[in-house]
Each structure stands twice: as structure tokens, then as C-alpha cells.
Amino acid sequence: AQSVAQPEDQVNVAEGNPLTVKCTYSVSGNPYLFWYVQYPNRGLQFLLKYITGDNLVKGSYGFEAEFNKSQTSFHLKKPSALVSDSALYFCAVRDGGRDDKIIFGKGTRLHILP
Amino acid sequence: GAGVSQSPSNKVTEKGKDVELRCDPISGHTALYWYRQSLGQGLEFLIYFQGNSAPDKSGLPSDRFSAERTGGSVSTLTIQRTQQEDSAVYLCASSLGSLAASETQYFGPGTRLLVL
Incomplete structure (x- = not known):
């Protein structure tokens, strides 16, 4: 069975600084990896995904994530944080090639300090 | 186009009552x-x-929880004899469901359940 871990409950970053939100995963096959964001009082929104190809994936709102197979990681990054990036971020994984469910991490709350 | 919809948006119930939550996928x-x-x-x-396959119920926390999907579209999540610990936001998501396609999920706004 697949699993995903987000080791940080909360990340604080000053506005304008680069940010990283960490995610590690475990699957038996090839991973499909996703990042979703949940803004206050709003539903979950898709940010980006890795299925195959380039390890660096670019997504919405200037976010990107790097797939690292040897470290089984898929960290979310942004070069310059905005206060409006403050939200709850979820990493998710699916075992590619299998008709299987998608599992979410517990989420990381990102605070961007003005 | 229409996204995933859920109803009701909020539900307050008394402990021991049954509730039904609805999801209309894309x-x-x-x-x-x-x-x-x-x-x-x-x-x-x-x-x-997933399609006509038997559902994966492995995440249901107890036998008080059940769900069905009629005609491959609308789904209903039923919680029987609700307990206070059932209070939460219940989210529904849908996706294309093809093994050949990447599985981007589209989420509904959720149903906020409060059990008194």
C-alpha cells in the first residue's frame, strides 16, 4: 500500500524568501505525485503533478516541485514567497499503473510573514 | 463547466441520528x-x-459508515448512529479514472458536519 509523509506541520517563511514544503512517499510501483492547496474557507485546488518525464515540475501560482526517486521525495518549492501563499498544502500519491486510491499526507500549514 | 457539488453544505445533528451526505461528481x-x-x-x-468495480472501502472507520454510488454518478455517504467524533468536513472528489491518464482530482466544497 502506498503512503505519503509531510514531516512538517507548519512552515514559516518571510515574504520574498524561497520556500520549501517537504514530502516523501512510498509506493510499490511507479509513483504519481500531486500537490494540492487549501486556502482558508475554500476547497482543495490542484497545484501540480508528476507522472513521468522531467523531474522538475512547474505548476500554478509559480510553484514547482522536484521528483527525487532515490530519496523518494517530492518537495514543493517557490523561489519567492508571497503573503497570499499562506495556506494548507497537501502532498498526495497514487501507485501508477494500478487502479488504486490516492492517499494524502496530513498537510503542512505555510505561513508567509510580511 | 460544473464542478463537483456537495449537499448539504452544513449539517447539524444530534448524537445517535443518521445522516446522509450527497456528492455530484463532474x-x-x-x-x-x-x-x-x-x-x-x-x-x-x-x-x-472506480467505474463498475467493487468500491475500496478500506478507509471507512467503522460499520456505521457506508456509501453507495448509483448509476456511476451521484454518491451518498451515510453515517448511522452519529457520534461526536464524527464531526468533521466531509470532502468528495472525482477524477476521470482512466489508468492511462493522470489522476487529477477535483474537489467539492465539502459538507461540514457537527454532531451535538
Whole structure:
């Protein structure tokens, strides 16, 4: 069975600084990896995904994530944080090639300090 | 186009009562998921429907929880004899469901359940 871990409950970053939100995963096959964001009082929104190809994936709102197979990681990054990036971020994984469910991490709350 | 819709948006019930939560997925999406998000917690997987296959019920926390999907479209999550610990936001998501396609999920706004 697949699993995903987000080791940080909360990340604080000053506005304008680069940010990283960490995610590690475990699957038996090839991973499909996703990042979703949940803004206050709003539903979950898709940010980006890795299925195959380039390890660096670019997504919405200037976010990107790097797939690292040897470290089984898929960290979310942004070069310059905005206060409006403050939200709850979820990493998710699916075992590619299998008709299987998608599992979410517990989420990381990102605070961007003005 | 229309996204995933859920009803009701809010539900307050008394302990011991049964509740039904509804999800209308995006038209043409064969995969449908239910998750639970408790205050301060992440998304807890509950159940997954894929086409005509038997649903994956491995995330249902107890036999008080059940779900069905009629005609491959609308889904209903039923909680019997509700308990206070059932209070949470219940999220529904749908996706195209093709093994050949990447599985981007589209989430509904959720149903906020409060059990008194």
C-alpha cells in the first residue's frame, strides 16, 4: 500500500524568501505525485503533478516541485514567497499503473510573514 | 463547466441520528472519492469508487459508515448512529479514472458536519 509523509506541520517563511514544503512517499510501483492547496474557507485546488518525464515540475501560482526517486521525495518549492501563499498544502500519491486510491499526507500549514 | 457539488453544505445533528451526505461528481468522471478532514488534521481517505468495480472501502472507520454510488454518478455517504467524533468536513472528489491518464482530482466544497 502506498503512503505519503509531510514531516512538517507548519512552515514559516518571510515574504520574498524561497520556500520549501517537504514530502516523501512510498509506493510499490511507479509513483504519481500531486500537490494540492487549501486556502482558508475554500476547497482543495490542484497545484501540480508528476507522472513521468522531467523531474522538475512547474505548476500554478509559480510553484514547482522536484521528483527525487532515490530519496523518494517530492518537495514543493517557490523561489519567492508571497503573503497570499499562506495556506494548507497537501502532498498526495497514487501507485501508477494500478487502479488504486490516492492517499494524502496530513498537510503542512505555510505561513508567509510580511 | 460544473464542478463537483456537495449537499448539504452544513449539517447539524444530534448524537445517535443518521445522516446522509450527497456528492455530484463532474459529468463523465468515473472515479469518485470520499475523504474526511477533521479540525487540525489532514485528509483521511474513506472510500473510493472506480467505474463498475467493487468500491475500496478500506478507509471507512467503522460499520456505521457506508456509501453507495448509483448509476456511476451521484454518491451518498451515510453515517448511522452519529457520534461526536464524527464531526468533521466531509470532502468528495472525482477524477476521470482512466489508468492511462493522470489522476487529477477535483474537489467539492465539502459538507461540514457537527454532531451535538
